[in-house]
Amino acid sequence: MSLAMNEVTTRGAIAVRSVDKSYGTTQVLHEVDLDVAAGEVLVVIGPSGSGKSTLLRTINHLEKVDRGTISLDGELIGYKVRNGKLHERRESEILAQRTDVGMVFQNFNLFGHLTALQNIIEAPIHAKGVAKATAVARAKQLLARVGLADKADAYPRQLSGGQQQRVAIARALALDPKVVLFDEPTSALDPELVTEVLEVIKDLAKSGTTLIIVTHEIGFARDVADRIVFMDGGRVVEEGTPAEILGNPRNERTKSFLSKVIEPAFNI
């Protein structure tokens, strides 16, 4: 939280406090503690099944935590404090909280029966009560920003994977969120389409919105991250600047993971 003071923006600070989460008997998050400053770009790396995606989903309250708390700008996600007790929030309040947190999925999850434009205006109109004309104007701006001004009336299946993911990013931004969560945004893309999506995210990173990005693109992480967190077995194992984590990892597990992921020939 102290980092937040140094930043230009004051919205979008996240504090994760000793969060536990299990699916059945498998514990996927162990006592996770994490602070993300407002406007910071945090990249989360780690092997499959290390709890990265689950962590993102708890921040958006798509998953309820078993223990611990997550707060956005000091406000608890999913709970209200009253008389020294944590009261579960009503659904409408949770929905309102979610509009502050945008999410971009690995498989895009664009609504297949709606055009690119309709995909983008759906949430502003029906989750935030924005007037339709305003939402449409804003959506067109966002499409232009991700380089798809001419695709407003295209259906997702008429777009390439990279274009779909860019529409999905525009859709997440349409709510004007404080934080945007990226869950392996380029994992489902052909290698040649990865760059166009990463360019959009890089551009976004300069805008002062807090970003939490789960990715396997180590080169991209080095370019864009203010800080990198390495997770393994549901725990935050190591965190630091890109230079510290990628250049000089101290933990053995971080070292062994990076040695597998970074192939010298492809090192950017």
Added chain:
Amino acid sequence: MPPAVKTTQAHAGQQPATEAVQEPSVAEDDPSSAPNSAAPNTATPNYADYAVVAARHPWRWVGTVIVVALAAAVLYSLVSNPRWEWGVVAQWFTAESILRGLGQTLKLTVISGSLGFLLGFILALMRLSSSPLFSSVSWTFSWIFRSTPLLVQLLLWYNLGYLYETIRLGVPFTSITFAEFQTTSLISQFAAAVLGLTLNQAAYSAEIIRGGILSVDQGQIEAATALGIPRWRRSTRIVLPQAMRAILPTAFNEIIGLVKGTSIVYVLAYSELFYTVQVIYNRTQQVLPMLLVATIWYIVITSVLSIAQYYIERHYSRGALRTLPPTPLQKLRSFISTHAPIRSTASSTASNTAPKGQS
């Protein structure tokens, strides 16, 4: 662009002699292109100007002949056998009583069909909800109404006055009463028919709609949830339209079944199409022709519904297919335009592509 050059010439009615004059300039642009009228003198001939001969399907012709012969035989027997009494069919087909019965059939279908599917949608959502109360109530509803014969349900509703003489609105287990009705005055034949058909339809359509909803990718719901879209909007705007593709074929089966299923309410002596027909043939003894009258009307309704089904399914496949296939009407139009009389074919083909063979 050698073909374009040749096309202009062919269209202008010029023959290979002129083409040969033009040839050197063509060959300069594209040395690999062989003139279409000359014998192939290069290793790789240019096939661009060759006419395509469609593959032949002789067995299709045999099949067509057999089918046409069978159809003709059936048609001939229908027309030539006097016992079908087509005159009687024609006389009654648009009789006022029949049309009134038809109107009642349509009314029952529309009312119980739409109420049934609306209730079915709500039941499907209840069944899929995380609340154990909702989901078990929905399950029980479907269980009861799917396991009792429709006939029994209809008779039960109609005879509700025998089981409960009055219906009282008030606080249960107390004597506080807001309103009280005679059951028999509440439950008319029409009300019993609508109640029976609606509740029965709801039980079946709940399962159809639930199946459709389950076929929608979980990621769609997750994305809508993450965007903060309210639950009802999520169901009606995001999930249902995409579920429709799976729901529609079965749903139309149900509706078509319901059109004919309404005939079962003849047990309540409710004067829909089938009951009306029965009343008439009991009087005139012209059983088969009267049944034909009803049958033809059912065929007409089903045909209209089938056409509606085609276009509604097409509507909901937007976005699911990159390009929609042409409708039968569009196919017919394009067939007519490509198989039009010779003169227009000649001009259209010449202006399109193939210069060959049009002399």
